[in-house]
Amino acid sequence: MERALIIEKLTKAYDKEPVLTELDLEVPTGTIFGLIGPNGAGKSTLIGILTGLLDYNQGSIVINGLSYNSSNEIEIKKDVASVLQPPLLFENFTSHEFVTYVCEMYSIPAHGLNKKIESLFDYFEITEFMHVKTKQLSSGSRKKLAFCAAILTEPKLLFLDEPFESVDVISIGRMKNVIRRLKQKGTTIFITSHILEVVENLCDDIAILHKGKILAYLDSATRKELEKNSNLSEIFEQYVESGGRSDDMLSWL
Numbered sequence: 001m002e003r004a005l006i007i008e009k010l011t012k013a014y015d016k017e018p019v020l021t022e023l024d025l026e027v028p029t030g031t032i033f034g035l036i037g038p039n040g041a042g043k044s045t046l047i048g049i050l051t052g053l054l055d056y057n058q059g060s061i062v063i064n065g066l067s068y069n070s071s072n073e074i075e076i077k078k079d080v081a082s083v084l085q086p087p088l089l090f091e092n093f094t095s096h097e098f099v100t101y102v103c104e105m106y107s108i109p110a111h112g113l114n115k116k117i118e119s120l121f122d123y124f125e126i127t128e129f130m131h132v133k134t135k136q137l138s139s140g141s142r143k144k145l146a147f148c149a150a151i152l153t154e155p156k157l158l159f160l161d162e163p164f165e166s167v168d169v170i171s172i173g174r175m176k177n178v179i180r181r182l183k184q185k186g187t188t189i190f191i192t193s194h195i196l197e198v199v200e201n202l203c204d205d206i207a208i209l210h211k212g213k214i215l216a217y218l219d220s221a222t223r224k225e226l227e228k229n230s231n232l233s234e235i236f237e238q239y240v241e242s243g244g245r246s247d248d249m250l251s252w253l
Helices: 043-050 073-077 095-105 113-123 139-152 169-184 196-202 220-226 232-239
Strands: 003-014 017-028 032-036 058-063 080-083 157-161 188-192 205-210 213-218
Touching (some): 017 043, 017 205, 032 043, 032 196, 043 058, 043 157, 043 188, 095 113, 139 169, 169 196, 196 232, 213 220, 213 232
Parallel strands (some): 032 205
Antiparallel strands (some): 003 017, 205 213
């Protein structure tokens, strides 16, 4: 099976404080992959490294068959898009200017582009913000705008860091529909999310990250077996220790 992403022995530390420790991970091509973990597990740090925003101390990364290094970085980024938390937007651009500029950077043909932009803006109900500067948008609208821009670049690999944060329920459903369509076209989608129910229903494979290490990789077959008796939330709790805390600590309530 082809792998869109291969990570080996990845290590990252801030001021000698480890965030990722010899992390190994493989993501099959053409799947919707979910990475879950408690706050501080290292999810956003990992996304930052994979999107080129952060460096790392040791290890190796292969994206779409290319080793991630300075020689291949530009070639790799042609086929990779991301929606980060919070989204990175050009604050003084209007929404339309922003997505158009992103498409120009990815050399997306101009023919028919405006119709695609208009249909996406209409689908995600942000048409009224077409000519509004991005810095004036709400958190949810900023997230939807960044999602639209990423889709328009036609990526082979799409990183989504907490894509449903601050987004309304209807728009979350529409984002999920688009993600499934992208999968049908062969795109690999890498999602981090705190919303376990969404990950459970949307993703094929799921990995649990805790204290900078992958505790478990649950492919679809493994999940099917485990979920006969437990939901994802219960499975997650089994893998991630709570530090011995119990409800008895709140006996005063």
